[in-house]
Amino acid sequence: MDTQGANASPPARTFRLGDFLRDQLRNIAPFITLLFLVIFFSLASPSFATLDNLENILQQVSVTAIIAVGLTFVILTAEIDLSVAAVANATAIVLTFFTLQPDYVNIANLPMAGPIAIILTLFACCGLGLITAFGVTRIGIPSFIMTLAMMQIGAGISAVLVRGQIAYSVPSLILTLGSKSIGGVPWIIIVAAIFLLVAHLVLTYTRFGRYVYMVGGNREAAEYSGVNVRFIVGAVMVISAMCSGVAGMLGVAYFGSAQQNEFDTFLLDAIAAVVVGGTSLFGGRGGIGNTIVGLFVLGVLNNGLDYVKIDSFLKILIRGVILLIALIVNIYAERLRTARTAGKGA
Amino acid sequence: MASALLELTGVSKSFGGVQALRDVDFTLLAGEIHGLAGENGAGKSTLMKIIAGAHGADEGQMKINGQPVRFRSSRDALAAGIGMVHQELSVAPELSVAENVFLGAQPVNRLGIVAWRDMARAAAEQLKNLGLDIDPRARLGDFPIGVQQLVELSRVLFSGARIIILDEPTSALSPPEIERLFSVLSKVKASGRSIVFISHFLDDILKISDEITIFRNGRKVATTPVTAAIDKAWIIERMIGLGREELEESYLGEIRLDSRPEAPVVLATKGLTLAPAYREVSFEARAGEVLGVYGFMGCGQLELARTLFGRLRADHGVMEIAGRPMTLANTTAGKRAGIAYVAESRRAMLFSEEPVFKNVSIAILERLSRWLLKPDRERVIAQAQVKSLDIRPPHIEARLGGLSGGNQQKVALAKWLTHPPRILLLAEPTRGMDVGAKEDVVKIVRALRDQGIAVIVFSTEPETVLSLADRVLVMRKGEIAHEFASEAISKDRLLAAA
CATH class of the missing domain: 3.40.50.300 (P-loop containing nucleotide triphosphate hydrolases)
Structure with a gap:
């Protein structure tokens, strides 16, 4: 009865390589980039492709990974969180505020028992996330601007609490997870892996995860389907703040100290990991699998550049160029898809 | 008898196999208000978009003052003196009334700086001629929709348009606002310009138009001067057709x-x-x-x-x-x-x-x-x-x-x-x-x-x-x-x- 419908079916059945590649560009491109980088650095330096160095890489990206988990949720809903690094930093410093510091550290200090300090700190970063969520969903401030403000607030909390000093002590649980190993595997890698795994399961197998994708895919349609879009957007902002907070706490232990501006590079790294991995900046496409590939690309790049003789200042430029290329691929992947949809759809 | 300002002959247009206009003739006299009636998709909007340069016709000819013209864009049409006011107004509510009147054509002094005072004075004068006495420096968005529409109309007039196409101008207006619009339109008409008035509101068309053209399924079915014999029922009869050629005859x-x-x-x-x-x-x-x-x-x-x-x-x-x-x-x-x-x-x-x-x-x-x-x-x-x-x-x-x-x-x-x-x-x-x-x-x-x-x-x-x-x-x-x-x-x- 409906001839148009009949015409639309063949492409769904027959396999076309061109269409497949176009659809999968966002997934394939990061993988090829990773492969290329690994081959390049392996040829450039014999000590690059070793098991020890793999552990190095994993350890180096772990803090970024935990931040990137939260950011993946945010970007999937087509929002952005620029406050991740500042929230991580603030949370790290709040944790040291609640932990007894050595005498020679002259900062504000309100010592608590370890578990209580951790719980209070988690409440604090959850609070920051709730403020962001409120600003974005209730007041209607675009997340780009709201989290820019939260970035400054996070930096402010850090500044006020440490006053240019450096804090060292954290509760023993955090010290273990951030800097110790079990059976030769650093705990921080295990924690990052658990975060990635749980996030993947949530996004793939839960109702909440489906809503995250649908809100990102078409916010209006989600709303007209009775999905509570505000709740979903608010929730991902809180998830992002919590992930950043955990990353910040472990980061203190990993780095051995907490100070102002310690996490500044993590904002760009975390966004880069998510976007380089191929999660769409327009929301609705991508996921934790993409973020993992993105983390590897970033980790291999940062680590590999140490193995080849290169001006360390040039590394910053190279990372910027890689990010730009990833953004271009991201946008093109989206455009190719929509062009195909427009060609065939209604 | 007034002379034909705009003349279209044998205009046809199709969109991807759908014939939107078939062999339409249309004549607009100088100093007249011409009403267009027809159902959604009858072709009136397509015809106006061709006249205003937004679409090119597949076939047919267009003449202004007897001279053949062909528009490639709405800019061409505006240069030839054809302006359109759409149902969705294209005003900038955050800008002042004067800025809206001169949008895209602000007067500047020798240094290339906007001459604010001249602009406000010219805008006030312009609006007063239309019977609208408002402060040209006020924010346009603070005025009711009827005023915003008149400001847009005055922009089109000010840009030198001799033919003004109004698409559904009364759909958002209250009865007193409609009265005011009509008195403005009468003034515009008296200045020798012509107006095409597209509307679903047939009472409005009957009230203001000198002549009416009715479309159905991409064809022009009637053109008539408005006389006492022409009423709403007469127009509706022609809009929906008495013949049996329509698909949905059951309705x-x-x-x-x-x-x-x-x-x-x-x-x-x-x-x-x-x-x-x-x-x-x-x-x-x-x-x-x-x-x-x-x-x-x-x-x-x-x-x-x-x-x-x-x-x-x-x-x-x-x-x-x-x-x-x-x-x-x-x-x-x-x-x-x-x-x-x-x-x-x-x-x-x-x-x-x-x-x-x-x-x-x-x-x-x-x-x-x-x-x-x-x-x-x-x-x-x-x-x-x-x-x-x-x-x-x-x-x-x-x-x-x-x-x-x-x-x-x-x-x-x-x-x-x-x-x-x-x-x-x-x-x-x-x-x-x-x-x-x-x-x-x-x-x-x-x-x-x-x-x-x-x-x-x-x-x-x-x-x-x-x-x-x-x-x-x-x-x-x-x-x-x-x-x-x-x-x-x-x-x-x-x-x-x-």
Whole structure:
């Protein structure tokens, strides 16, 4: 009865390589980039492709990974969180505020028992996330601007609490997870892996995860389907703040100290990991699998550049160029898809 | 006899196989107001877009003052003295009145700096000539829509237009504002310029026009000077045609409405108001009845539909569901109250990148489980819906964006049908569909009604309302203007009421 419908079916059945590649560009491109980088650095330096160095890489990206988990949720809903690094930093410093510091550290200090300090700190970063969520969903401030403000607030909390000093002590649980190993595997890698795994399961197998994708895919349609879009957007902002907070706490232990501006590079790294991995900046496409590939690309790049003789200042430029290329691929992947949809759809 | 300012002969235009205009002649005299009437899609807008340079004609000729012209863009048309004021105003509400009058052509001094004082003075003078005495430095957005429209009109006039096309200029205006617009138009006419006046509001056309042209199915069916013998009924008769060549001939005759006053009221509103979209809307919807809400574009019905689903919040007024007053905070609350909504645009309803089954299940996920998804259950449900609604291709894994428009519309319906709602709101349910798909939708809606669901159909297309409704409300400029219940109704009566 409906001839148009009949015409639309063949492409769904027959396999076309061109269409497949176009659809999968966002997934394939990061993988090829990773492969290329690994081959390049392996040829450039014999000590690059070793098991020890793999552990190095994993350890180096772990803090970024935990931040990137939260950011993946945010970007999937087509929002952005620029406050991740500042929230991580603030949370790290709040944790040291609640932990007894050595005498020679002259900062504000309100010592608590370890578990209580951790719980209070988690409440604090959850609070920051709730403020962001409120600003974005209730007041209607675009997340780009709201989290820019939260970035400054996070930096402010850090500044006020440490006053240019450096804090060292954290509760023993955090010290273990951030800097110790079990059976030769650093705990921080295990924690990052658990975060990635749980996030993947949530996004793939839960109702909440489906809503995250649908809100990102078409916010209006989600709303007209009775999905509570505000709740979903608010929730991902809180998830992002919590992930950043955990990353910040472990980061203190990993780095051995907490100070102002310690996490500044993590904002760009975390966004880069998510976007380089191929999660769409327009929301609705991508996921934790993409973020993992993105983390590897970033980790291999940062680590590999140490193995080849290169001006360390040039590394910053190279990372910027890689990010730009990833953004271009991201946008093109989206455009190719929509062009195909427009060609065939209604 | 005035001379022909604009003359079109043998103009035809088609869009992808659809013939929008066939061999149309049109003459506009200097210093006249020429009304255009016709249903949606009759060709009047296409003709005006050709005149204003937005479309090129496939065939035919256009002459201004006897000189053949050919426009490649609306800029060309404006340079030749043709300006258009669209129904959706293109004013900048944040800028001042004067800036709006001179938008894109601010006077500058020798240094290239905007001459604010000259601009304000010229704008005030210009507006005064039109009978509008307002402060040119005030923010335009603070004025009512009728003033904003006159400011846009004065911009078009000021840019030197001799021919002004007004598309639905009265649809958002109150009666006194219409009076003022008409007095302005008379002044413009007296200055020797010509106006084309497109409107669904036939009373307005009759009141202001010197001459009327009526379109039907891409053809010009009549051009006549307005005399005492020309009335609304005369125009409607020609708009919908007495011949039998039309497809939907069944709607030309009378249809017996079969409302059910004894059925329980499921949804009732009292004095529902959302300014400026609609005011004091009170009605009742009954179980097992299809209520049609008909009105021209911009009459407030879509905003009303969104309010009923919890997407918009009314300023005041009461909404009762099954006798209980309800305030819907968001669409989730609407869904929980047993309301389903199918929006007028499929883009607003569907996830084109996702497979069909996810589109079907999105609205009922919370019924399947609290935390974990049940993809197998989703697929079974989607498969059942695809089968019962005859969605093609029948693949639940197919990407939704690959389906035809009619099939996408069925998916948009399907997502509400697994757990039938108490109240189903349908906005433009058959827009842009072929005849077969329309019939399918009619069948589906009737079946839902017979299950006892209260269905409300919101449409700007008379055929849609007539083919579905058991009772009809007509909305005009944000108010319910008429109700047809348990009586004979026909397209001409429906049009006359709107």
